[in-house]
Amino acid sequence: MNPDLPGAGRNGRTPGGPAAGPERVRVTGPRARGTLSPGRFTVSHELDEQSEVGELFIRSLIRSQLRLALVVAGGFGAIVLGVLLLVLFFPGSYGVTVWTVPLPWLLLGLGIYPVLLACAGLYNRAAARNERRFRELVSEPER
């Protein structure tokens, strides 16, 4: 049984996920992600054995991912707070205009979004890097 799919296959089919039958191929798109079945081969299943070393690795992975997420969220929060304070308490910022649009409108209507995207992109790369390191650590001894 594939534990990744609780409740699936109640109509009698095996919960084979994306690789279940030939008709699935039609809808997986050009990237053919259907060939990898996540969940079935995850590292977590090896770690199901509950070895102390595996547990230690997982704990350190969770810690580093959480730290990364908190740092990115904190950075974004600080920027938003800065803009908020500027807009609320420095009416002088309305005097700065680009094409007749005052600075607070530019910051809130336009400027925050690239910051948001930059945060997301940075986080995405760093999170993938954390996972790659973990994978190297875990899979090395058995290959």
Added chain:
Amino acid sequence: MNPAAGFAALAAVCAATVLIGIYGLRISRTTGDFYVASRTVPPWWNASAIGGEYLSAASFLGVAGLILVSGLHGLWFPIGYTAGYLMLLLFVAAPLRRSGAYTVPDFAAARLDSRPARLVTSAVVVVVGWLYIVPQLHGAALTVRITTGLPGWAGAAAVVLVVVCSVVTGGMRSITFVQAFQFWLKLTALAVPLFFILLALGSGSRPVDTGGAFLPGAGPLPVYGTISLLVALLFGTLGLPHVLVRFYTNPNGPAARRTTVIVLGLLSVFYLFPTVYGVLGRVHTADLAAAGQADATVLLLPGRVVGGMAGDLLTALVTAGAFAAFLSTTSGLVVSLAGVVSQDLFRGSVKGFRRAAVLSALVPLAVALSTDSLALAGSVGTVFAFTASTICPLLLLGIWWRGLTDAGAITGMLAGALLSGGAILLAAVFGTGLGPFRELLEQPAAWSVPAAFLVTIAVSRATAPRRPASVSRMMARLHAPERT
């Protein structure tokens, strides 16, 4: 405006939705297809669908209306709606996808190994979904009243009818098609008229900005209100049931993260348009604010500025986009609610899913028909506050903290629901009679979200022996990367 154009636009959107739904039906076969499209949707497609589902009446009509009324402070709404996805990316996207559950209650049951926790979560999800559908139906009523002259209830009923038909026939698979289509329809429906509006304003030497558009609003500085709103929007998005269920359609954790980044990009581009409509509305449709019809800004601006036949066509396009917004958000919510209700009441069969879908759409219709429309963006904002106070602590602590117990999760959700729901109700009933406390009660997120977290943590600590035995395995499942 010309009612014929409005009718044509509504009919076209409804027809397109049903047709794409039928096309989806032909390739949706298994129970897995029905619930979550068998998790095979590629990131770009899935991101368009998430955007299509997320951009509701509040985004399409409400943001411009809010900017018309409150100026600069209205801009915090689209920022919060978008930044909510950053929080989702940081704390929830990949682990939730790896949890392998279909719905939030599935997640609660798997993580906490507890049937009561599952039932309480289900109840909260259903309440959130219903509360969120009601403003969509109010938006539909407003749109139909303004563009065709029909009574408002016809719009709400039409939305429910189309949604129930497409969900019951195709399930999630066809919904994914429909929603991806509707995101691009909504973007086009705002971008094309805006292009012609700016062209008309430019060539007619009419002022784009008479100087009044950017004036700071009068009155006291909304410091508390703004912060509380941001807390609600940032932490509410990651608990919305129709947003979460979409992440299960990603093939794996990294794909879930990629999808979220694309969604952030799509939303960032989209919200530029309602913002410009709002700014132009402050000059050209300023009378709507006094008439209490600010939410109609997007619908009326093209006709006011361009006029004539071209104006009618542009209005029809905007109307189509607005209807796409109501349809897509409502159908997303109905799918996720039906998933939850059918698993708990009808044992997860396809037939049960269909029954649950009908049930999930009819209840909010009854509520919408018996209540009056508030400002759309505002009423959706209160739903975010409720979600942030209930589902958000369960998800965040469940994913990142081993110490969470079922007792802690249940009391936390109930405390958050009572505090935020009670505050919003009090504010609605007593209104101005509350004096200085009114703002605190109208926007409870700034205190109700931390309170819900504290209750959850305190009760979990006190009931530490109830920690599920499976917690280590579950944490490994949530966070360990897939091998490829």
